[in-house]
Amino acid sequence: MSTPKRWGLQLLFGWMNLVLAVPxxxxxxxxxxxxxxxxxxxxEIxxxxxxxxxxxxxxxxxxPVQRVRFGRGHFxxxxxxxxxxxxxxxxxxGWQNLIAHKLPLFALTFLISIATTWLDIPVNALAVQWLPRSEQLRAGSIRSAALFIGAIVGGGVMVLVLSRWGWQAPFVIMGAALLGGCLPFAALRAQASLPVQDSATDNTPPAILADWASFFAQPGATQWTWMLLTSFPFIGAVWLFLKPLMLDQGMPLEQVAWTIGIAGGVTGALFSLIGGRLISVLGTARAIxxxxxAALAALVLLTVVVWAKLGAVWLTISALIVAASMGAISALMFGLTMFFTRRQRxxxxxxxxxxxFTVARLVVPVAAGVxxxxxxxxxxxTGMSIGVLCALGLALRARHSVGATAQKVMARED
Known part of the structure; x- marks a missing residue:
């Protein structure tokens, strides 16, 4: 695959991940x-x-995405x-303003969540199918960057669009962005070089359970699962609570919005790309x-800053360091997820x-709130720092098996 074509695919999948994050x-x-x-x-909120x-x-x-076939190029x-x-x-x-219609707004929000969750599966399955293994760490870093940018667009830009142009405008923009991302797949679908997919169509519970069991039977998959459960959620939970934490520390609301909403998002996106690039230089095991x-150091620094009440400047510095380490870790997690995704499954x-990943990401913030x-x-x-320390201990035990699996996957397909 030529370099321009690889970059075209990377940008297309990055765009689709951004389009799915924003709504x-x-x-x-x-x-x-x-x-x-x-x-x-x-x-109600x-x-x-x-x-x-x-x-x-x-x-x-x-x-069903894996097993229900819609002909050639079914993804x-x-x-x-x-x-x-x-x-x-x-x-x-977007048909009418639903701010005063709570039940319809909740129902449609729930349906949109189902649609974006379901759509995410064929998008990233195609990324695994079409991108060479050597490109999948980069794909993970681009996806991570897209999520940080999506937080800026969805949490800030779209609110401004709503206030200026009305209820329908954000949904028109999001629909146009989605449609623009779907169109290139018409040309890509026709390519004859797509890998032949597994022909199994058995949807019985034993067959489905066998699929899941075979995933964990992969070398290093059990260790990787523990990493998936622990590596991101603790620093992610701190990021979730950073805005109220900084407000409680006396930082003005507008400054908090700029620090976390804008500067933090940009920093996270930037270090997602840098972190993904450094993985290939450092090696997977060392990068883990x-x-x-780095995440542990960032949380310890933030803890000291809050404990010692060092003021807004140090709060801002420590928050941006948290954003940087979170971006690097999410790039690593998304990239390794692709390595442990078999092309036939x-x-x-x-x-x-x-x-x-999602279960841990939802449970840990609840514990952090308590x-x-x-x-x-x-x-x-302190509790979240201890969580990262435990994740580091698990990573020290798992790094060689997870790294070896990543190397073997790339070597097998080079």
Whole structure:
């Protein structure tokens, strides 16, 4: 595959991941700011976050994508099918202003969450199928950067679009972006060089369980699963609570918005790309340890800054260091997820790993919130630092087996 073609595919998959990140972030994190201004109660806004639940069941959504065939290039057909459903949801939710219609807004937000979760599976299954293994770490870093940019667009830009051009404008923009991303797949689908897919179509529970069991039978898969559960959620939970934490430390709201919402997002995106590039230089095993060490150092620094009340400048510096380490770790996680996704089981393996990652990412912030309420800011940050320390201990044990699997996968397909 030529270099321009590889970069074209990388940018296409990066765009699709950005397009899928923006609606979820806008509906669950950006729009609630507007809903609050229109009299929504905290409980109602909190219930809206339950629309994220479909992500937990991605492993179930992956099974029909893997096994139900729509002819040659069936992943592209799945991508178009789910994109059409998502576009229909954009039309439905944007048809009229739903701020005063709570039940329809929640229902459509939930359906959009299902559509984006389901669409994510064929998008990333195609990335595993079409990109050489040597390009998949870069794909992971681009995907991580896309998520950070999506947080800026969905949590900030789309709110400004809403306030200036009205309710429909964000959904028109998101629909146009999705449609633009889908069109190139018409040309890519016709390529004759696609790998031959596994022909199994048995959808019985034993066959599905056998798929999952065979995933864990891969060399290093058990160790990788523990890493997937522990490496990101603790620093991710701290990032989630950074805005209220900085407000409680006396930083003005506008400064917090710029620090976390804009500067933090840009820093995370930048270090996602840098971190993905450094993995190939450092080697996977060494990168695993160094990135978790950086995350631990970032959380320890933030804990000291909060404990010693060192002020806004040090808070800003430590927050940006947290963003940088989080970007590098997420690039590593997404890249290794592709390595442990077998080409013959690309949808089901990807869906299973995404579910494992999501469950941990949802559970740890709940624990962090409880710690914040009962132990205070320093107690919560200390607890999350201990969590990263435990993840580092697991990584020290798993790094060689996980790194060896990554090397073997690349060597086998070079």
């Amino acid at each position: 979820s972030i806008y509906l669950m994190f950006g729009l609630p700011l507007v809903l609050r201004q229109h009299g929504w109660e905290g409980t 909190g219930l809206l976050q339950l629309a994220a639940l479909p992500a937990i069941f991605k492993f179930l959504f992956a099974m 592209v057909h799945w991508l178009w099918l789910m994109s059409a459903l998502l576009l229909a949801m954009y039309v439905a939710i 340890v160094l990135y978790l060490l 690309n949808a089901s393996d990807y869906g299973l790993q995404s579910t494992i 710690m914040l309420d009962y132990l205070g800011q320093v107690g919560m940050l």
